Amino acid sequence: MSIDWPAVHSEALDVLRQYLKIDTSNPPGNEAAAARYLGGLLAVEGIECEFIQTAPGREAIVGRLRGDGSRGGALMLANHLDTVPADPTGWTSPPFEAEVRAGRVYGRGAVDMKGTGVMHLFAVLLAKRHGLRLARDLIFLAAPDEELGSGWGIEWLIRERPDLFDGVAFTLNEGASGVPEFAGRSAHLFEVAISEKELAPLRIVATGVAGHGSKPARDSATVRLLDALNRLRRWQRGITYTPETRAYLDRLQAAGLLDDLSDRAGVEAAISASPDTVAAFTNTLNVTVLRAGSQSNVIPGRAEALVDCRLLPGQSRDAWVAEVAAVIGDPLVQVSLEYPSSAPVVVSPWDTEVSRVITQVLTETFEDAVVLPSSSIVGTDNRFIRPLGIPAYGFIPCLLSQEERDGFHAHDEFLTVENLNLGVEVMYEVVRRLCEVQSSVAR
Ligand SMILES: [Zn+2]
Known part of the structure; x- marks a missing residue:
């Protein structure tokens, strides 16, 4: 029928x-x-x-x-x-x-x-x-x-x-x-x-000297945190080449949707056309929560950010933390996972x-x-x-x-x-x- x-x-x-x-x-x-x-x-x-x-x-x-x-x-x-x-x-x-x-x-x-x-x-x-x-x-x-x-x-x-x-x-x-x-x-x-990307949300904590809001701060946690986040914002990561993303690029080329894969700049430009595609080819990072201070006349001694990060399959969460900490490069800014472990990603x-x-x-x-x-x-x-x-x-x-x-x-x-x-x-x-x-x- x-x-x-x-x-x-x-x-x-x-x-x-x-x-x-x-x-x-x-x-x-x-x-x-x-x-x-x-x-x-x-x-x-x-x-x-x-x-x-x-x-x-x-x-x-x-x-x-x-x-x-x-x-x-x-x-x-x-x-x-x-x-x-x-x-x-x-x-x-x-x-x-x-x-x-x-x-x-x-x-x-x-x-x-x-x-x-x-x-x-x-x-x-x-x-x-x-x-x-x-x-x-x-x-x-x-x-x-x-x-x-x-x-x-x-x-x-x-x-x-x-x-x-x-x-x-x-x-x-x-x-x-x-x-x-x-x-x-x-x-x-x-x-x-x-399969799906693995969550690796980060907690980034800057410490500084607390003090009176009337005097220029010598070492402010808030400024230190903003500097750290700005370094992350300027971090050019490009495509992360993993066995899965390489196989994916090969399939796109076979389907006639990408040309010369050896032209990395051309591939990057094609991938960049959509934020969804960028997310499929990179570990992503978005600052989603900022916390510092309680009132305008007190310089806080601590400032923290939570950052949504999602890793491609096969990427190590610990290696990601180390990589982010290296980009920030400030010993008074601590980078850690927001929660320590998650279930391993299973691929069907x-x-x-x-x-x-x-x-x-x-x-x-x-x-x-x-x-x-x-x-x-x-x-x-x-x-x-x-x-x-x-x-x-x-x-x-x-x-x-x-x-x-x-x-x-x-x-x-x-x-x-x-x-x-x-x-x-x-x-x-x-x-x-x-x-x-x-x-x-x-x-
Ligand atoms: Zn849904």
């Missing part, structure tokens, strides 16, 4: 708008209302559903379609219900009204990640409506608390409800998307994240039926599609799934423009209706080929 896509598109837009109107800003999250909304849409079509409370007002929704198991373990479509908060004063239209303007749906969560959640939801709904004979279980999981570390979300679920992950062969979540251009060349370049295998099916579907959709493995530049819930031994992929099946990608955690976040439609179609087709009982599908 063929699918009436125009009808599905308008239904999906409707569902996304209702979903965006449910404020799940985290903190506090209050994701139960969103879980009940999505779960209601599954339950009404006879799909098995479970609501799991992780904390008061906070719930996950798990929906499941059963397969005969002939193609192995389950496919889990995992997404998060919460969003970061939105300051309405910075928005053109209120962030929880889901206004549609000029082919775009505006709202907090449109790209991060309620839009993808709706693509997951429709893949399950369509599989049910069209009576797909499933060769493996298909699981929909929407979890709370991703934006504040997942302690009441996926981490809680893995600890308290490990049964949910038993028999799961693969998961899809956020972490990478397609883009419609690369360094000014039009393209259909899709990244699928198989690329050569699996998931990447083969995704590549096949995308190259049938766009004849010049390029599909590449990547490391997500942000942290996602996949970092909790991969250590379970479950290959977990970051895959938003949309061609997100730079403007759309800049909407993550920012004002005027939006997803185009065109991307929503593309995502709903591609996600369903990927799910169908991964789950359907059929001998002719690609393995």
